[in-house]
Amino acid sequence: MGHVLDKLDKKILHFISQNARTPFLEIARECNVSGAAIHQRVQKLMQQGVIRSSEFVIDQYKVGYQTCAYIGIVLKSNVEFQDVVNHIKEIPEVVECHYTTGKYAMFIKIYAKDNRHLLRLLLDKLAVIPGVANTETFQLSLEEIFRRQLSVFGEEVNTEQDKN
Amino acid sequence: MGHVLDKLDKKILHFISQNARTPFLEIARECNVSGAAIHQRVQKLMQQGVIRSSEFVIDQYKVGYQTCAYIGIVLKSNVEFQDVVNHIKEIPEVVECHYTTGKYAMFIKIYAKDNRHLLRLLLDKLAVIPGVANTETFQLSLEEIFRRQLSVFGEEVNTEQDKN
DNA sequence: TGTGAAAGCGACCCTAC
DNA sequence: GTAGGGTCGCTTTCACA
Numbered sequence: 001m002g003h004v005l006d007k008l009d010k011k012i013l014h015f016i017s018q019n020a021r022t023p024f025l026e027i028a029r030e031c032n033v034s035g036a037a038i039h040q041r042v043q044k045l046m047q048q049g050v051i052r053s054s055e056f057v058i059d060q061y062k063v064g065y066q067t068c069a070y071i072g073i074v075l076k077s078n079v080e081f082q083d084v085v086n087h088i089k090e091i092p093e094v095v096e097c098h099y100t101t102g103k104y105a106m107f108i109k110i111y112a113k114d115n116r117h118l119l120r121l122l123l124d125k126l127a128v129i130p131g132v133a134n135t136e137t138f139q140l141s142l143e144e145i146f147r148r149q150l151s152v153f154g155e156e157v158n159t160e161q162d163k164n
Numbered sequence: 165m166g167h168v169l170d171k172l173d174k175k176i177l178h179f180i181s182q183n184a185r186t187p188f189l190e191i192a193r194e195c196n197v198s199g200a201a202i203h204q205r206v207q208k209l210m211q212q213g214v215i216r217s218s219e220f221v222i223d224q225y226k227v228g229y230q231t232c233a234y235i236g237i238v239l240k241s242n243v244e245f246q247d248v249v250n251h252i253k254e255i256p257e258v259v260e261c262h263y264t265t266g267k268y269a270m271f272i273k274i275y276a277k278d279n280r281h282l283l284r285l286l287l288d289k290l291a292v293i294p295g296v297a298n299t300e301t302f303q304l305s306l307e308e309i310f311r312r313q314l315s316v317f318g319e320e321v322n323t324e325q326d327k328n
Numbered sequence: 329t330g331t332g333a334a335a336g337c338g339a340c341c342c343t344a345c
Numbered sequence: 346g347t348a349g350g351g352t353c354g355c356t357t358t359c360a361c362a
Contacts, residue, residue, distance in 0.1 A: 003226050003227065005227065013220070013222055013227075016219075016220040017219050017220050017221075017222050018217075018219060019217070019218055019219070020184035020185065020218035020219050020220050021184060021185075021218055023354080023355060023356085024355075024356070025354080025355060025356080026355095033330070033331090034330065034331050034332070035332095035355080035356075035357090036330075036331065036332080036356095036357080036358085036359095037329075037330055037331080039356070039357070039358095040329075040330080041329095048226070049223055049226055050222060050223055050226045050227060051220050051221070051222060051223070052221040052222065052223050053182075053183070053220070053221045054183055054184035054185055054218070054219065054220045054221065055180075055181050055182060055183070055184050055218065055219065055221060055313060056177070056180040056181050056184050056215050056217070056218045057181075057215070057216040057217045057218065057219060057313075058177055058181055058214060058215060058216065058313065058314070059213055059214055059215070059216045060314055062167050062212065062213055062214045063167065063169060063177075063214060065314060068262075070234060070271060072302065085309055089310065092314070092315050093314065095311065095312055095313065095314055096308070096310070096311050096312075097308075097309040097310050097311075098232075098304040098305060098308055098309060099304070099305035099307065099309065100302050100303060100304050100305060101303050101305060102302065102303060103302070104302065106309075107234060107302055107304060111314050138236065138264050138266065138267070138268065138271055139264060139265050139266060140262040140263070140264050140271060141262060141263035141264060141265060143263065144260070144261075144262055145249055145261040145262060145263065145270075146253065146260070146261050147259065147260050147261075148259055148260075149219060149221075149222065149259065150222070150224055150229060150256070150257065150259055150275050151256050187337085187338060187339085188338075188339070189337080189338055189339085190338095197347075197348090198347065198348050198349075199338075199339080199340095199348095200339095200340085200341090200347070200348065200349080201346080201347055201348080203339070203340070203341095204346080204347085205346095329362100330361105330362085331360105331361080331362080332359100332360100332361095333358105333359090333360100334357100334358090334359090335356105335357090335358085335359105336355105336356090336357085336358105337354105337355085337356080337357100338353105338354090338355080338356090339352105339353090339354080339355085340351105340352090340353085340354100341350100341351090341352090341353105342349100342350090342351090343348100343349090343350095344347100344348085344349090345346105345347080345348080345349105
């Protein structure tokens with residue numbers, strides 16, 4: 001939890017969370033510090049786990065995955081969560097998996113090529129997992145309206161100022 | 165949306181979707197092509213919109229956002245979707261927004277610092293948007309079990325082979 | 329922790345195929 | 346659409362403060 005981030009950390013996160021290829025030297029110039037400082041900060045943030053990874057974001061629709069759905073999963077009683085998770089992990093089309101409190105035990109996000117594919121995933125891959133009682137599907141429309149990273153830093157990041 | 169991706173495209177996407185800082189030259193060596201080829205392919209993929217962006221992924225929990233929820237939104241009748249979307253966009257804690265078919269009109273993903281914060285967002289920001297009839301919240305547990313990009317390319321990518 | 333310089337590479341552009 | 350070379354700029358490391 002309490003990772004104390006100062007303004008410089010937040011500025012760095014602000015930049016690199018929007019464009020992973022931003023040169024560290026460019027960030028350094030924006031922040032009026034040396035390139036080495038940025039480099040060291042980024043390494044520390046990675047070690048602390050504040051930075052989880054970096055990735056190019058692919059448009060799933062353009063590579064043939066036309067359908068996306070959130071699925072709430074209800075488990076049978078006395079089921080070991082981890083067993084179910086292990087099965088779910090084996091389905092490559094599942095891109096997120098969460099525990100939830102309330103109505104469902106778990107919530108997953110899944111991509112499929114089309115509705116038929118989605119149905120097959122539901123029936124042949126999900127429903128057959130031991131422990132899964134039933135599922136409810138919230139099918140998302142073709143167009144994702146928007147998607148972004150949490151811009152926690154927006155307000156506090158002022159690009160034209162000294163480092164403190 | 166037939167963007168025809170050949171094996172080389174898929175290999176490239178496979179690498180850069182997992183680590184945005186992978187040097188193109190390294191990918192080139194893996195694929196037995198020149199660095200320039202990778203560079204041009206990536207540019208083309210960006211122009212086509214297959215690559216949407218690149219980003220460092222921040223661990224939200226480690227920067228003080230302890231709570232995450234999916235929220236299904238029901239709209240009043242005769243409401244212009246876009247008006248509602250415009251209001252939702254103004255809430256920085258919302259990181260995804262989708263249209264859905266079925267029970268809800270829209271589905272969003274939202275981060276909050278804690279339960280109180282989530283409640284305030286629901287009551288003070290979401291519920292007051294004109295056109296929003298009611299919402300249903302699926303609160304996600306602290307620990308995200310996993311999150312990954314669609315590895316469409318896994319099966320087809322063989323790192324030790326020629327380019328065709 | 330941050331700095332500055334130095335060394336090693338990679339990105340990018342251009343020309344040729 | 347790919348290869349190769351050259352230049353420029355970036356990353357990374359190190360001694361020092």
